[in-house]
Amino acid sequence: MSTHPVLLLAGCGKMGGAMLAGWIDDGLPPANVHIVEPADELRENLIADYEVLAVAADDALPTDLKPDIVILAVKPQMMDAVAPAYARFVGPGTAFLSIAAGKTIAAFEKLLGNDAAIIRAMPNTPAAVGRGMTVCVPNEHVSDDQRSLAQTLLEAVSKVAWVEDEALMDAVTGVSGSGPAYVFQMTECLAKAGEEAGLPRELARQLARATVCGAGELMHLSADEPETLRKNVTSPGGTTAAGLEVLMDPETGWERIVVRAVEAAAKRSRELA
Secondary structure, three states, X not given: OOOOOOEEEEXXXXXXXXXXXXXXXXXXXXXXXXXXXXXXXXXXXXXXXXXXXXXXOHHHOOOOOOOOEEEEOOOHHHHHHHHHHHHHHOXXXXXXXXXXXXXXXXXXXXXXXXXXXXXXXXXXHHHHHOOEEEEEEEOOOOOHHHHHHHHHHHHOOEEEEEOOOHHHHHHHHHHHHOHHHHHHHHHHHHHHHHHHOOOOHHHHHHHHHHHHHHHHHHHHHOOOOHHHHHHHOOOOOOHHHHHHHHHOOOOOOHXXXXXXXXXXXXXXXXXXX
C-alpha cells in the first residue's frame, strides 16, 4: 500500500477480518488501524495476531482520532443501532465505506447526516482468500481521492468495479454477493449425483470439489470466455454433450434456475433496504 491512511473498522467478523489481513499483508502499519469489536475473544485475537488497536466500544476510541475512512462491517440488521455513533467523524476528510448488504446510501445519510461521504460496497466471501469481487457506488460527497483510497483498500482482497446507479446493487448482490453459495450448492449436488451413480461418498466429494476448484482456476487464468471454455471440453455426441443437454434444457435447465435464484436474491436485497 503506497500510502498509509488511518482506518477505523467497525466490526471485524469474517469479511472485516479478511480485509484486515489483506491490508496488513499489503503493508499498512498496524498502528494505523483502529477496530471496534465487542466480542472479547475475537478482539483479543486481533490484537495478538495483528498488533492493531482494538477496543470493545466506540466510546473507548482515542478522542483525537481522525480516520481517513470508516469501514462499517457490522451485520445489516445491526447497522441502525451501530452507525450513528460514528457520525462524529463526518467531515471533508473522512469517508464511510459500508459492506452491509441491502443498506442504501439514503439509509446511511439518515444515520450519519446528509453531508457524509458514503461509499456502498458489495463484496463477497472469496475475499477471505484474496479472490473476492466487490462492486461500489459512491454518493455525491465522495471525492476522487476518497474513491481512490476505497479502491486501494478493497483491491487488497478483491477485484473492484464501480457503478453510478445504486439500483444496480441489488442485482450485484444476487450475482456476486450470493453467487459463491450457488457454486457451493452446485458442488454439493455434483457430489450427491456421483454417489447416486455408484461412487463411494468420499470419492464423490473429492471429485466434485476438485472439479469445481480446477474449473474455476482454469477460468481465472484463461483469457477465453466461459462459453468458449465449455465448448472446448464438449465433443459432439460425447459424454459431456449428453450431460449438457440436460443442464441446458430451455425449460428445466440451469439458466432458468439461476435466473430465478438471482431474481430472488435481488428481491431480498431490496426488501432489506
